[in-house]
Amino acid sequence: MKNQVIAQIFNEMAELLDLKGENVFRVRAYRRAAQNIDGLSRDIATLSREDLESIPGIGKDLAGKIREFLDTGKMTQHEELKKQIPQGVLELLRVPGLGPKTAMMLYDEKKIKSIDQLESLTRAGRLAGLPGIQKKTEENILKGIEQIKRGAERRPLGRVLPLAEDLVTQIKARAPVDRITVAGSIRRRRETVNDIDLLITSKKPEKVMEIFVKLPHVGRVLMHGPTKSSVITEEGIQVDLRVVEEDSYGAALQYFTGSKQHNIKLREMAVRAGLKINEYGVFKEPGDKKIGGKKEEDVYRALKMPLIPAELREDNGEIEAALEGKLPDLVSIEDIKGDLHVHTKWSDGSHTLEAIVQGAQKKGYQYIAVTDHTKGLGVAHGLDEARLAEEIRVIDGLNKKLTGFRILKGTEVDIRSDGSLDLTEEALTGLDIVVASVHSGFKQSREQITGRVLSAIRHPCVSVIAHPTGRLIGEREAYPLDLEAVFKEAARYGVAMEINAYPLRLDLNDLHLKTAKDYGVPLVISTDAHLLDQYDFMTYGVSVARRGWVEKKDVLNTLDVDSLLKKLKSCRAGKARPGQ
Ligand code: DGT
Ligand code: CA
Ligand code: ZN
Numbered sequence: 001m002k003n004q005v006i007a008q009i010f011n012e013m014a015e016l017l018d019l020k021g022e023n024v025f026r027v028r029a030y031r032r033a034a035q036n037i038d039g040l041s042r043d044i045a046t047l048s049r050e051d052l053e054s055i056p057g058i059g060k061d062l063a064g065k066i067r068e069f070l071d072t073g074k075m076t077q078h079e080e081l082k083k084q085i086p087q088g089v090l091e092l093l094r095v096p097g098l099g100p101k102t103a104m105m106l107y108d109e110k111k112i113k114s115i116d117q118l119e120s121l122t123r124a125g126r127l128a129g130l131p132g133i134q135k136k137t138e139e140n141i142l143k144g145i146e147q148i149k150r151g152a153e154r155r156p157l158g159r160v161l162p163l164a165e166d167l168v169t170q171i172k173a174r175a176p177v178d179r180i181t182v183a184g185s186i187r188r189r190r191e192t193v194n195d196i197d198l199l200i201t202s203k204k205p206e207k208v209m210e211i212f213v214k215l216p217h218v219g220r221v222l223m224h225g226p227t228k229s230s231v232i233t234e235e236g237i238q239v240d241l242r243v244v245e246e247d248s249y250g251a252a253l254q255y256f257t258g259s260k261q262h263n264i265k266l267r268e269m270a271v272r273a274g275l276k277i278n279e280y281g282v283f284k285e286p287g288d289k290k291i292g293g294k295k296e297e298d299v300y301r302a303l304k305m306p307l308i309p310a311e312l313r314e315d316n317g318e319i320e321a322a323l324e325g326k327l328p329d330l331v332s333i334e335d336i337k338g339d340l341h342v343h344t345k346w347s348d349g350s351h352t353l354e355a356i357v358q359g360a361q362k363k364g365y366q367y368i369a370v371t372d373h374t375k376g377l378g379v380a381h382g383l384d385e386a387r388l389a390e391e392i393r394v395i396d397g398l399n400k401k402l403t404g405f406r407i408l409k410g411t412e413v414d415i416r417s418d419g420s421l422d423l424t425e426e427a428l429t430g431l432d433i434v435v436a437s438v439h440s441g442f443k444q445s446r447e448q449i450t451g452r453v454l455s456a457i458r459h460p461c462v463s464v465i466a467h468p469t470g471r472l473i474g475e476r477e478a479y480p481l482d483l484e485a486v487f488k489e490a491a492r493y494g495v496a497m498e499i500n501a502y503p504l505r506l507d508l509n510d511l512h513l514k515t516a517k518d519y520g521v522p523l524v525i526s527t528d529a530h531l532l533d534q535y536d537f538m539t540y541g542v543s544v545a546r547r548g549w550v551e552k553k554d555v556l557n558t559l560d561v562d563s564l565l566k567k568l569k570s571c572r573a574g575k576a577r578p579g580q
Contacts, residue, residue, distance in 0.1 A: 001043045001166050004159065004235060006066055009078050010034035015093050016081040019100045032057040036350065037066075041533045043166070045070050056350035056531065088113025095144040096475055105131060119145050147474065154192035156473045158503020158540055160237060161186055164196045167217065167239060175211040176204045179249060183256035187310045189543035191473060191506050195238040197256050205243035212241050248280045251293035254300075255279035261315035262308075269303055269319075277302065311546040316514075330546045331525075333539055335558040338367035341412065341435055341466060341498065341526030346391050347372035348380035349530045353391075353398060353407070359532040361405055367561045369408035369433045369526075370395060376414040376422040377439055383411070385427040392431075406561050408432040412466060417441040419455035421462075428461035429571040435498070435526075437466035438479070446480040453486050457495045461571040464524055465490065467500040467507040475504065483512060487519035494569045496522040496556055499548075501541025502534070513548025522567065524556050 014030035036057050037044060044052075044066065052063040069075045082090070091114055092103040106112045109130055112121060122141050127133045164182045171180060177200045181187070184197030202208045209229045213221045222230040227243045244252040255263060255278065267277050276283040281293025282302045292298030297307045305322040309330055312318040321327050343349030344356055351359070353370065360368045372391065373382040383391060388411060395407050410433040414422035417440060421428070428434050436456040438449070456462050468486065469478035490497055497516055500507045505528070508516060516523065525541040527534055545555065552558045556567055565572065 001045070001162060002070065003037055003040055003044045006044060006069060007034040007038040009069065009075055010037065010062075012090070013078055013081060015090070015100060016085050019085050019089065019104060020081075029057065029062075033062050036531060039531045039534050041162070041536045086113075091115060092118060094148060095141060096147055097140045097144045102132060102137070115145055115148065154194055155237065156503055157186065157189060157191055157193055157543075158537075159235075160193050160196065163217075163233065163235065163237065164198075164239075167196065167198065167215070170215055170217070171198075171200070171208070171212060171241075174215075175202070175208040177202045177208055178246070181253060183253060184258060187257045188259065188313055189311050189540075189547060191509060191544065195240060198239065198241045199249075199253055199256055200241065200243050201246045201249050202243055208243060209241070244279075246294070248293045250295035250298050251277070251281045252279045254296050257310050257313065259314050262313040262319070265315050265319055266299070266303060273303065275302055309546065311543060312549070314547075328549045328551050331542060331550050331552045331555050331558065332546075333542045335552045335555070336365075336525065336538055336542065337560060338365045338369070338408075338557050338564075339527050339529065339535060339538065340369040340408070340410075340433060340464065340524050340557050341371050341500070341528045342368050343372055343412075343528070343530045344370060346370075346387070347377075347382055351532055353394060355532065356529075357398065357402070357405070357407060359535055363535055366404070367406045367408055367564070369410040369435070371410040371412040371433070371435045374411060374413045374422040376416060382414070382422070385423055388423065388427055408561075408565075410435060410463075412437055413462075414439055415452050415456045417444070417452070419452040421456065421459060425459075425461060425571070431461070431570060432565060432572050433463045433568055433570060434461045435464045435466045436462045438470055442470060442476070442479045444479070446482060449479050450482040450485055453481060454489050457486070457489045457493050462495055463568045463570045464496045464498050464526075466498045466526070466528070467502075467505050468497055469507050469509075469512070471505070471507055473504045473506065478507075483515065484519075487516050487521050490521045491519045494522065494567075496524045496568070499523060499525045499541045499545055499550075501525060501527045501537040501539075501544070503537060503540050506540060506544045508544075508548070510544055510547035513545065513550055517549060517554060522556050523550060523554050526557070 010030045011034040014027045017030065018027045036055050049063060052058055052066055053060065065075050065077065086107060089103050089107045092098060092106060092112065093100065095115060110121060112118050118141065121127060122138050127138055164186055168180055168182065171177060180198065180200045183199050185193040186196060200208065206226050209224060209226065213224050213229055213231055217233045218231045219234045220232040222232060230238060230240045232238055270277040274285050276285060277299055281290045282298055283289060284291050292302055300307050306327065308318050308322050308327065339360060342356055344351060344353050373380040375382040375384040392409050395409050399407050409431050411423065411431060412435045415436050415438045416422055421436060438452060453465060456465060469481055471478035497508055525545055527537040527541065529535050556564055559567065
C-alpha cells in the first residue's frame, strides 16, 4: 500500500513549506492530509477520484497530487520544494523536537548535514553559544537522536501489520499457495516488530518464490532460494518467506511464531520427556519416530498442554498456566460491544455525529461514547461548558430517533497542570461518561504528574483515565507516572483505565495490564477515533489486552449498555454518587 509513502511525502512537504516560512494554514493542511491518509485502512490506490476527495482534508488540489504520484511515482511540487531546501536540513528535521528554524540555523552556521554529525558536535559541546541553543536544547537533541536510533530497528505493529496482510492477499491472488500465515512477532502482536515472517505450503514452491520476489512492493531482493526468500519492501521492511511441507506446517508455524524464549522452554521440556521438537515436527526418542507436526496443537499436545494463544507466548508464565489448566480466557474482538472514546467535528474529529453513529452501527456496536475535547486544548477546538451543553442536546435528539443503539454523552476532559479538570463539576453532571486525560505538562516531575492523575481519579464525575502514560511509540516516552499508586486509587474509586488502541499509543501496554489486573482495576478498550476508518484500530487494543492476559470479564465495554452504565463511575442523572 502506498498510503504511508504518500503520508510521508505530505508530511515532508509540510516541513518544507514551514521552512520556507509559508502560511501556517497551508502547512497545517498538508499535515492534516498526511494524518488522515495514514489513518485510512483502505489502500489509497484503489480509491476513485471522488473517494479521494471525500477524505477529510483532501480537496481537488491534493487529490490531483495523490493521483499524480500513483500514476508516475513522483509529485512535481514535492520535487521542486526539495530542490529549494538543502537535503541536510531535511535530514536534521528527522530528530524529534528539532524545529525547522534550528535545523536551518545549524546548517547555515556549522554546515551540519547529518544526524551523526549533529550527534558528535553536540556531544563535543560545539553547539554552545549558537543562537537559541541552551543546555536543555542540547539535551533534547541527544534524546531525540537516541529515539531515532531505537525506533529505526523496530517499527510499530500498526505500520507493519497492514503491510503484512496486504502481502498475504497479493501472494494468494498471484501464486499457487495452499496455506499462508504471518508468523513471528506479528502473529504474537508485539507492539513493535522487526520484520515480516511468512510461512506457506505449496505444491509448486519455486513458482511461488519467483512471484514473491517480483511483487510490486519489493524494493530489493536479499535472497532468492527454492524454499526460502528474503526481500526488502519499498518501506524498508524485510520480509522472509518460507515454504514448508504440509506435514510439518504446524511444527514450523509453532517454531517461527516464537518467541524464542517460549520455544526454548518447550524444547527443553520435550527433551526431559524423551521427545524432540523442531520445525519439522514432534519426534519420539529413541528411533526418532514422528508423532506429530501437521497441526500446531500437536506440539502442545505432546507436552500435555492445550494450544497456547500466540499473544501469550513470551515465557511469561503461560507454559506453567497451560500445564495447570489455568490459561486465561482471553478477551476477543467479538466481545467488544462499543467504543468509549470517539471524537467528532464538534472538536478535532473529522465527521459529524450522525456519521460516527452510522459507522459504529455498521461495525455492529450497540453504543459509542462521544468524547470530544475540552476548551484547554485550543488546537483541537475543545468545547467549553456552553458548547458541550449544546452537543449534549443534539445527542439527546439523536438518541430519541435511534433504536437498539445508544450514544453515550461524554467528554474527554483535559486534566490541567494543577490536577483540576478543564470543565466545571456542574458541566460534567448528567454525562454518562467522563474520560479524563493529560495532554500537556509532560515534563513535570513524577510526583506532580502522579498527583494530577490521582486528583482526576478522586473527582466525583471521572469514569475513565485515557491513554494513562502518554507515550507515543517511537516518538515520545511515557511521562514518569507512578502506575502502582494510580492503579490502587483507580481500583478504590472504581475508575476504569483505558487501553488506548491507537496504534502509536497502545497505552496501557501489555506489561502494565498484568499489574492492573493484580490491583483489580476495571479496564476499557477504546480507539480514540478521529476518523471513521479508525474504528478498526479496536483490533490493536484487543491484541494488547490479550498480551496482558486480559479476560472478557475485566473489560467494561464487553457489557451491554445498561450493565456498563451501572459499572461506570459517573455523575449521571439518577445515579447515586459514590459514597452516598
Ligand atoms: P522480531 O522479528 O524481532 O520482531 O521478533 P520475532 O520473534 O519475529 O523473531 P525472528 O523474526 O528473529 O524469528 C522468528 C521466530 O523464529 C522467533 O519468534 C522464534 C524462532 N526463532 C528464531 N531464532 C530462534 C532460536 O535461536 N531458537 C528457537 N528455538 N527459536 C528461534
Ligand atoms: Ca520476525
Ligand atoms: Zn481522544
